[in-house]
Amino acid sequence: MLVITALLAHALLLGRPLARRLARAHWVSRHPRAALRLWHACAVGLLASVGGSLILIAHDLWEHGVVWLFHADKPLIHAAYGGAWQARGIAEAALLILFAAALGLSAVGARRFWRLRRVRDRHRLTADAQGVHGSIVGTPVRVLTHQDPAAFCIPGPRGRARIVVTTAARDLLSPAELAATVEHERAHLRLRHHRAILAADVLTAAIGWTGLMRPYAEQVRRLAELAADDQAVLGHGRRTVASALLGMCSTASPDVTGTLAMTGPDPAERIRRLIESPPATPARCSRTLTAVAAAVVLATPAVIALGPALLLANTAHLPPG
Structure with missing residues (x-):
């Protein structure tokens, strides 16, 4: 639950306060190409955070994947990502929302592109x-x-x-x-x-x-x-x-x-x-700073989502206790 909350908080941070501050910042008019890259990074980061949270809610799909990828103990992974908060039908609902959102975004994009x-x-x-x-x-x-x-x-x-x-x-x-x-x-x-x-x-x-x-x-x-x-x-x-x-x-x-x-x-x-x-x-300094900021924005959802799995890597065959 903590991981999902962190992902959603990251999405809200990018989509509201950071977007407002970026829109009002004075430096963007002096470095418009750098600002464009940062805007796109925020958009991708927001989509990754929301999509990642929905995938985590659909815990079976995610848990099987990280158990296999990191050779982790399944009960420990389930406790880290799923736990007792999961309600009946919530995983299926999360997958349905994820697919509907992806389909809707694709439909809007295709319609605008062809128009x-x-x-x-x-x-x-x-x-x-x-x-x-x-x-x-x-x-x-x-x-x-x-x-x-x-x-x-x-x-x-x-x-x-x-x-x-x-x-x-x-x-x-x-x-x-x-x-x-x-x-x-x-x-x-x-x-x-x-x-x-x-x-x-x-x-x-x-x-x-x-x-x-x-x-x-x-x-x-x-x-x-x-x-x-x-x-x-x-x-x-x-x-x-x-x-x-x-x-x-x-x-x-x-x-x-x-x-x-x-x-x-x-x-x-x-x-x-x-x-x-x-x-x-x-300047090289401004390009570097913007690139670092964009990389942080893009990497944060992956770090949040994979953090518990990395901590539990190679725990599949550890003796209990």
Whole structure:
């Protein structure tokens, strides 16, 4: 019972106070890629803790596995993981909940994936049929005739990804600003932000109603834009990226649902960040600290679940007493 309580406490810690603190932390805007990794680690850690607790409640399955794996004494393992608290039918109920949750999460993910794929296929078809093939600083783009300035990328498998720029954006931006805009969209594709956003959307849709990981999807979108800005800054400078973003936000943008647009969420924060505080260069120390924190978050459920089994390893043939 203690192990299950510890796993559930870990899940609640990740899903509520830690998620809230991470969403409000100031350092994440200076290290968005590190913050993204930590958000994903928290999400995986939460799922592992909840899933692990359900597996432990279904004690027969877990106990047989650890007895065989660690060559441990079955009565001792049962006392450590099951004990007298187990009620009739609770193991079957736990397995049913686990399978239902996995099925529901898979269904939500599949539904969102195929819906996004259909939308992106329509955008890609429009860009290929109506857009003019072009190149900006060596990057292939589709130039689409439209009265509103916009630039966005259409994610897809190798050879099917597209970067689209409207004629209004091409005419509005300077060559340097246009190059920075295209680099921003290239960064989205190169860093596979569309996958991170889909995963965050699926998990938030599945468990956000509980209050757990509620800021996850919103924060992943925000940090993905900041990370793409930082990549564009490396080659074109902060003020060029800021002026390009400001120009793109000066008028309405067309609806490009399912893509990653240059304007993205909260452009005012991004412009202020680019102008007032230069993005920090990813230091080895910050990367190491974030990697350690993510590793701790991911390893904790396994340590909690396997701790008693490790302590009881090789006890199968010990003499009683």
